Amino acid sequence: xxVLSGIQPTGRPHWGNYxxxxxxxxxxxxxxxxxxxxxxxxxxxxxxxxxxxxQNSLDTAMDLLALGLDPDQATLFIQSDVPEISELCxxxxxxxxxxxxxxxxxxxxKIGKGLPVVTGLFTYPVxxxxxxxxxxxxxxxxxSDQVQHIEVCRDIAQAFNHNFGEVFTLPKPKVLDSSAKVxxxxxxxxxxxxxxxxxxxxxxxxxxxxxxxxxxxxRPMEDAKDPETDHLYQLxxxxxxxEAKSEMASMYRAGGFGYGDxxxxxxxxxxxxxxxxxxxRAELESDMDKVHQILGDGAARAxxxxxxxxxxxxxxxxx
Numbered sequence: 001x002x003v004l005s006g007i008q009p010t011g012r013p014h015w016g017n018y019x020x021x022x023x024x025x026x027x028x029x030x031x032x033x034x035x036x037x038x039x040x041x042x043x044x045x046x047x048x049x050x051x052x053x054x055q056n057s058l059d060t061a062m063d064l065l066a067l068g069l070d071p072d073q074a075t076l077f078i079q080s081d082v083p084e085i086s087e088l089c090x091x092x093x094x095x096x097x098x099x100x101x102x103x104x105x106x107x108x109x110k111i112g113k114g115l116p117v118v119t120g121l122f123t124y125p126v127x128x129x130x131x132x133x134x135x136x137x138x139x140x141x142x143x144s145d146q147v148q149h150i151e152v153c154r155d156i157a158q159a160f161n162h163n164f165g166e167v168f169t170l171p172k173p174k175v176l177d178s179s180a181k182v183x184x185x186x187x188x189x190x191x192x193x194x195x196x197x198x199x200x201x202x203x204x205x206x207x208x209x210x211x212x213x214x215x216x217x218x219r220p221m222e223d224a225k226d227p228e229t230d231h232l233y234q235l236x237x238x239x240x241x242x243e244a245k246s247e248m249a250s251m252y253r254a255g256g257f258g259y260g261d262x263x264x265x266x267x268x269x270x271x272x273x274x275x276x277x278x279x280x281r282a283e284l285e286s287d288m289d290k291v292h293q294i295l296g297d298g299a300a301r302a303x304x305x306x307x308x309x310x311x312x313x314x315x316x317x318x319x
Contacts, residue, residue: 001031001032001138001139002031002032002033002034002035002135002136002137002138002139002169003028003029003031003033003034003035003137003138003139003140003141003174004034004035004036004037004131004132004135004137004139004140004171005025005028005034005035005036005037005140005141006036006037006038006039006042006079006128006131007022007025007036007037007038007039007060007064008038008039008042008043009038009039009040009043009053009056009057009059009060010043010046010047010056010192011056011192012059012063012199012200012201012202013060013063013067013199013200013201014190014192014197014198014199014200015182015190015197015198015200015235015238015270016182016184016189016190016191016197017200018067018200019182019238020143020176020182021141021143021176022064022067023067024141024176024177025141026064026067026068026069028139028141028174029069029070029073029074030073031139033075033135034073034074034075035074035075035077035135035137035302035305036064036069036074036075036076036077037076037077037078037079037082037131037302038057038060038061038076038077038078038079039079039131040053040056040057040078040079040080041079041080041085041086041127042079042124042127042128043056044120045118045120045121045124046115057078058288058291061076061078061291061294061295062281062284062285062291063200063201063281064076065280065284065291065294066201066277066278066280066281066284067200067277068277071294071297071298075298075301075302076294076295076298077295077298077299077301077302078295078299079131081295081296081299081302081303082134082299082302082303082306083303084134084303084306084307084309084310085127085130085131085134085306086127086130087310088130088133088134088306088309088310088313089123089126089127089129089130091160091310091313091314091317091319092126092129092130092133092156092160093123093126095156095159095160095163096126096156096159097159100125100152100155100156101122101123101125101126101152104124104125104148104149104152105148106124106146106148106149107121107122107124107125125149125152125153125156126156128149128152128153129152129153129156129157132150132153132171133153133156133157133168133169133171133309134305134306134309134310135302135305135306135309136168136169136305136309137169137171138169138171138172139171139172139173139174140153140171140172140173140174141173141174141175141176142173142174142175142176143175143176144175144176146173147173147175150171150172150173151173153171154170154171157169157170157171158170160313160317163317164313164316164317165316167309167312167313167316168309168313181231181234182234182235182238183231183234183235184196184197184198185197185198185210185211185213185214185215186215187215187231198210198211198270200274200277201274201277201278201281204271207267207270207271208267208271211263211266211267211270212260212263212264212267214231214232214235214263214266216232216259221255221256221257221258222255222256223255224252224253224254224255225252225253225255226252226253227248227249227252227253230252232259232262232263232266233248233249233252233262235266236248236262236265236266236269239266239269239270239272239273240269244265244269248262248265
């Protein structure tokens, strides 16, 4: 089984990114072949600062490596280092119906939010299809709100196959488990858009300050509380082992505690949980030659595979 996943370099990852997606992406790296890319071409639709995009791309690569992505098991590379993707995108775009792209929910949502109407935003699904099809990907891990992207990719591939023969493998989505709720500091879903996030690799002192400012209700300390409906307990549960979760849940049900105690416990388990990743991240940052080597090796492997697929597509359509 061949797995592909791309991550936009739009900023540093937070707890929601990790538990909602990154952790599950990395768990798939031991499949037959796994490709993970930093989607810097996609990010061009929103980032207008070249130096920022370059640094974000390197930061995202180091973040993934620090969090457990193994370059000996999976292929990690930067999207633009595989020019075959842009070539394949045009081959696909030449036969993609306008109506298919106009129906894409993400495009309509972004336009509804007042984002600039640029061509790259409209044709984003075609580039995404090229990303997927270039590696004969069987499975693409996505959130439930992104399944349409895979359906569009399949439609584009099927149209090409119908016209030119069986060139592309039709991918299937692997919907990520969204049962782990990751609330933000205000109790709503953790999101950069809401400004309620806690970054994985931010300095410990400001991270602890954010935790201590997490919003809580005003019920008296002596009242018993249901842990399952409390966002502070939900955050604690993401990091703690079963024994610690059970003890914390019992404390909630008994009452007679302060939320400050829970916040301190949360800070302690969160720092411990990411301690190894923080150490590895610092090591990578001090050896950028190694990071560039990993990305260069990954791009070479990705180009070899993408080159095979692009040649197959070009031969089929007579280019």
